[in-house]
Amino acid sequence: MVYFDSWDEFVSKSVELFRNHPDTTRYVVKYRHCEGKLVLKVTDNRECLKFKTDQAQDAKKMEKLNTIFFTLMTHGPEADISDVSGKEQAEQQQPKKGRGRRQ
Template structure:
């Protein structure tokens, strides 16, 4: 498992991983209340990338990313 420090790196890696192998990708989001952290994880059974944040401005970026990922999942391509 790889933790990426930069949001842009995580976003690009996650989108490219999903586009390469969409049928095996899984995306999860977990809130850790005791630490006040949000943990994102995307895996394709071979590689796993993670991103965690404690700052509020990242939530808008995560919301936009999740919407884009859901749009990819809902499209026919």
């Protein structure tokens, strides 16, 4: 079990782990209320990578990691993730115009 201090290093090692073992790799997000910490774990049952944080701004980083893993899971481990970003994709989607009642 390896704890990472650097977010970028954690993400790169997690993506590398997924690409090497796409069928067995999984990730878990856990919030420890007693410590006030968010713990992210990526494992393939042989290697376990963990990142622990208590910063609220890291929640956005977690969202980006989630988007990266969804891209890899849907498009395969050879997918290009260089242009993946959760916030940019959300901004590109146009809001739907409702046909509800005017107030």
